Amino acid sequence: MSTHVQSQPPFFRPSWMEVDLDAIAANLHQVRAGLGVVQLCAVVKADAYGLGAVEVARWLERQGVHRFAVVTLDEAVELRRAGIRGAILNMGAIGPQQAAVVLDHQLEQMVFQTPLVEALEAAAAARDVHAKIHFKIDTGMSRYGVPWRDAVEAARQFSRFPHLDVLGAMTHFPMSDGLDKSFALLQIHRFKSIRAALRQQGVEIPLWHMCNSGAVLDLPQAHLDMVRVGLMLYGYYPSGDVRRPHDLQPAARVVTRVTALRTIQRGDTVGYGRRFLAEQEERIAVLPIGYADGYDRKLRNIGEVLIQGKRATLAGGLCMDACFVRVTHLPDIAIGDAVTLMGCDGAEEISPHDIARKIDSVSYEVLARWGRRLPRVYRCGGEVVTVRNELADRETVC
Numbered sequence: 001m002s003t004h005v006q007s008q009p010p011f012f013r014p015s016w017m018e019v020d021l022d023a024i025a026a027n028l029h030q031v032r033a034g035l036g037v038v039q040l041c042a043v044v045k046a047d048a049y050g051l052g053a054v055e056v057a058r059w060l061e062r063q064g065v066h067r068f069a070v071v072t073l074d075e076a077v078e079l080r081r082a083g084i085r086g087a088i089l090n091m092g093a094i095g096p097q098q099a100a101v102v103l104d105h106q107l108e109q110m111v112f113q114t115p116l117v118e119a120l121e122a123a124a125a126a127r128d129v130h131a132k133i134h135f136k137i138d139t140g141m142s143r144y145g146v147p148w149r150d151a152v153e154a155a156r157q158f159s160r161f162p163h164l165d166v167l168g169a170m171t172h173f174p175m176s177d178g179l180d181k182s183f184a185l186l187q188i189h190r191f192k193s194i195r196a197a198l199r200q201q202g203v204e205i206p207l208w209h210m211c212n213s214g215a216v217l218d219l220p221q222a223h224l225d226m227v228r229v230g231l232m233l234y235g236y237y238p239s240g241d242v243r244r245p246h247d248l249q250p251a252a253r254v255v256t257r258v259t260a261l262r263t264i265q266r267g268d269t270v271g272y273g274r275r276f277l278a279e280q281e282e283r284i285a286v287l288p289i290g291y292a293d294g295y296d297r298k299l300r301n302i303g304e305v306l307i308q309g310k311r312a313t314l315a316g317g318l319c320m321d322a323c324f325v326r327v328t329h330l331p332d333i334a335i336g337d338a339v340t341l342m343g344c345d346g347a348e349e350i351s352p353h354d355i356a357r358k359i360d361s362v363s364y365e366v367l368a369r370w371g372r373r374l375p376r377v378y379r380c381g382g383e384v385v386t387v388r389n390e391l392a393d394r395e396t397v398c
């Protein structure tokens, strides 16, 4: 990936996120190769973890992905309106009054509460169509789902509704990417026991699915009929404890440009709260990106960036729209130089994990928090193919 957006991009602020579509395709093909006949559902919730749900889903659909997962109806409708034709599974909870939206947009809906199931049945019956549902079983996350002890009976009931297709049965791991897999193994046992009991009673559900990235890597016995993969498609392993069979390519890079350079003297301070005190003459670069863009304030004085392929450390606290970097050791820096906050520059990389470690967070949060003020610049074959600038409310195809 080159350092610069070559032609004048359709945005003015010199801070943006680059998304490497080739990397996403390469990650998809590697993950898929390890799955055999198991289906893959691409998790593109939360704007594809910040990379841009519409652009990512469109690209994945071109790569042959047929099912996408989101967690709100608005996310699902956004994809439909953008022309996504594949199946869209809303994994989030909705109220019975929203049943019609599921049918209007031919969505698949996660269900576990009877009022919603009844509302979907009534809405589907009124239109003389079938609503597609995925029955959620809580095997230990205590978030959504029928508790596993009651799941067989609930699945039997839900499968009797004439206008509902129980297309899937799903559960979720709270800890598939840790070293200790004992709880995950218990969950697999619970889920498979429910499947066996239902089969014995003649209740066939076509798609049993429970795996996220961590489980795809480490728990092949849980792949079942389908897996739901997010983070790995974007080029990151979910933790340092999982197997690493793939050469995942980081797909996101957050870039800004030096907007001011100043030399400060011993005793001078930098930024709000005067958190950096110069003990000698220092060179400070000002970057036009701050905590309102998703760059965490806890990175003060410890965050790192890449300039000219070399590391530099944040100086002082972050502002809402700017931050400071100590560049005393990089004498050739000039205004306008590209600075990588997350991603690769030359041989160096600052991964979402690196940032997460410093702010006591996880890579998921680091990725998903990059804000809408950062235009998304999509590259394919080294060329910019699309730019999304939400502030200008437009999409420009270059």
Ligand SMILES: Cc1ncc(COP(=O)(O)O)c(C=O)c1O
Pocket (backbone or CB within 6 Å): 043, 091, 172, 211, 212, 213, 214, 228, 229, 230, 231, 232, 238
């Ligand atoms: C229910 C569910 N399934 C699958 C995933 C995908 O997880 P990952 O990004 O680790 O692949 C998520 C993400 O958190 C999720 O909430």
